[in-house]
Amino acid sequence: MAFGLAWLAVGAVWLVARSDLLATHHAVPGTVALVHAWVLGFLLPVTFGAVYQLLPVVLGVSLASTRRAWIHCGLHAIGATGVVAAMAIWRMELVAAAAVPVVIGVILFADNVWRTLARTHPWRDPVALAFALAAGWLVATVLAGGLLAINRRWFFLTLSPLALLRAHAHLGIAGFFLTLLQGAAFRLVPMFTLGEVRNWRRVWTGLLATQLGLAGLVPALAWEWHGLEAWSAIVLTGGIALSGWELTATLASRRKRPLAPGLRGFAGGAALLGVATATGLGLALAAGRPAADDPRWAVLYGTVALLGGLVPMVLGMLCKIVPFLVWLRVYAPRLGRRPTPPATGLAWPALEHTWLGLHGLGLAVLLAGVTTINAFWLRLGAGLLAAGIGALLVNLGLVFAHLRHARELPVPSALQPAAS
Amino acid sequence: MNPTPDETSVRHTLSGILDPEFGLSIVELGLIYSVDCHDGVVHVTMTLTTPACPASGYLVEGARAALAAMPGVREALVNLVWEPPWSPAMLSESARSALGWNPPR
Numbered sequence: 001m002a003f004g005l006a007w008l009a010v011g012a013v014w015l016v017a018r019s020d021l022l023a024t025h026h027a028v029p030g031t032v033a034l035v036h037a038w039v040l041g042f043l044l045p046v047t048f049g050a051v052y053q054l055l056p057v058v059l060g061v062s063l064a065s066t067r068r069a070w071i072h073c074g075l076h077a078i079g080a081t082g083v084v085a086a087m088a089i090w091r092m093e094l095v096a097a098a099a100v101p102v103v104i105g106v107i108l109f110a111d112n113v114w115r116t117l118a119r120t121h122p123w124r125d126p127v128a129l130a131f132a133l134a135a136g137w138l139v140a141t142v143l144a145g146g147l148l149a150i151n152r153r154w155f156f157l158t159l160s161p162l163a164l165l166r167a168h169a170h171l172g173i174a175g176f177f178l179t180l181l182q183g184a185a186f187r188l189v190p191m192f193t194l195g196e197v198r199n200w201r202r203v204w205t206g207l208l209a210t211q212l213g214l215a216g217l218v219p220a221l222a223w224e225w226h227g228l229e230a231w232s233a234i235v236l237t238g239g240i241a242l243s244g245w246e247l248t249a250t251l252a253s254r255r256k257r258p259l260a261p262g263l264r265g266f267a268g269g270a271a272l273l274g275v276a277t278a279t280g281l282g283l284a285l286a287a288g289r290p291a292a293d294d295p296r297w298a299v300l301y302g303t304v305a306l307l308g309g310l311v312p313m314v315l316g317m318l319c320k321i322v323p324f325l326v327w328l329r330v331y332a333p334r335l336g337r338r339p340t341p342p343a344t345g346l347a348w349p350a351l352e353h354t355w356l357g358l359h360g361l362g363l364a365v366l367l368a369g370v371t372t373i374n375a376f377w378l379r380l381g382a383g384l385l386a387a388g389i390g391a392l393l394v395n396l397g398l399v400f401a402h403l404r405h406a407r408e409l410p411v412p413s414a415l416q417p418a419a420s
Numbered sequence: 421m422n423p424t425p426d427e428t429s430v431r432h433t434l435s436g437i438l439d440p441e442f443g444l445s446i447v448e449l450g451l452i453y454s455v456d457c458h459d460g461v462v463h464v465t466m467t468l469t470t471p472a473c474p475a476s477g478y479l480v481e482g483a484r485a486a487l488a489a490m491p492g493v494r495e496a497l498v499n500l501v502w503e504p505p506w507s508p509a510m511l512s513e514s515a516r517s518a519l520g521w522n523p524p525r
Contacts, residue, residue: 057474191470192441194508194519255508256442257520324474327440332475335437335482337489342443 130183137175262319358388450510
C-alpha cells in the first residue's frame, strides 16, 4: 500500500508537469507511460493490498498463502517501476523485460485468490465470484500488455497496435477493476453504512451481463469488428447500469444517513464511471465513422473513467480502510482495557473534504481543458487535482502516525472501577 | 467489600466499548443480547452487525476484559452468537439519533 501511495504522489506531480499530454492523442508514448504510472503504480498495488485484506473478511476464510502475497507485492514493486520507467523512455524491449515480474506476480495473485475462494462456494455468491473473475481478467490483461510490448518491438502480430492497446485497456479497467467493484461494493457499502442489498438478482444479472459484454468487446476491439463491438458495448452497459441501480438502492437503504467523505468519493466515482460507460457506448456505436475519430473523445473517455471514476472510488475506500487497519493494529488490542478512539476518529474530516472538493473541481477544469484543448485549463485542473491528492496523502500520513504514537484518551466512567 | 455485579452495572461497563466503524457503544448498537450474573460469574451473549466484521475477535475479547476488571466479578464469559441475526431494529433510540436514522414508527 505504501508503494501505491508513493506512486499516487508521483502520478499527480507527473500529471501537472505533463498536463499537455491530455491535449494530444491517447496513444502517444508519454500518455501511455503516465497512465501506467497511475494504474500499474498506484491503483493496482493498492487494490492488491485491499483484496488481500478483504478477501478473508468477506469470505470468512483465511488467505491461502500470506507468503505468496508478500512475494507478489515485491515482484510487482520491482516490475511496475521498471515498466513505467521503460515506457517513459519508450524502450519496448525493456518494457517487455520489466513486465516479466509483473506477470509472474499477477499469476501468483490470481492463484492465491482462486485457492482462497476454493475453500468456499464462489458460484453461489456474486461477491466471491466477482473476485474470481476479476483475477482471471487481470491475468489476461498483463499477458496482453506483455504481448503488446513485444509486438511493438518485433512486429509479429498483424493487428493494429492501437486496437490492441484499446483491448488491453478495457481488459484491465473493465475486466479487473469494474468486475471487482461489482462484487466488493455490495459487501463493503452495507458494512460501512448499515444498509442492505435490496435485490441480489440485480447484482447477479449486472455481474454476468458485464462479463458477457466484456467477452465480446475485447476481441471486437482487438480485431476491429465494429458490429460485435457495438452489441457487446450495449450488453456491457446494461450490466453496469444494473449494478449502478442496485448500488443506488443499497446506499438509499443506509441507516447511517450522513455519508462520510470517503463514501461520497466512492459514490461520486461510481456515478462518473456510469458517465464514462455511456461515453464508451457512444464511441462503440460510432466506431468506424468520422465522428469517433476525434482524439479528444478517447481522452475524455479515459480521463472520466480513470480520474473521475476509478481513482476517487479507490481513494474513497482507502479513506475507510486505512484508518480501520491502523485501528486494528494499534487500538483493537486495548479494547475493554483502556479507552480507544473509533477507527473513524483517526482521520481528519477537513482534509478528506478538501480532497473531495479539489478533486471534483480539478476534474471539471481538466475536462474543460481537454474539450477546448486549452493548456492553461489543463495545467490548472491537474494542479487542483494534485493539491487534493496532497491533502488526502497528508490525512493518510496522520492516520499512519498513530502506528508510532497512539492517542491516549481519558478513561470513561464505564471503564473505571466502580466506587466500593 | 466488592459490590455484586448486576445487569445494570454490566451494561454500564460494556457501554465503554465503542464499535470502531460507527463510534457508538456496543450496548447502544443493540449488540448485547443477554446478561446473566450469578455468584460473581457474568455471562454475556452478544452479536455483531455483520459476521464479516474484521474486529469480531477484538470486540469479544474487549468485552470479556472489561467485565473481568469489574469489582466482584470472579469469571467473565462472553458468547458470540449469530442467531437471531442483528438487525437495525435493535438500535437504541440514542444510536438511531446519532446515525441520523428516523424510521417510521
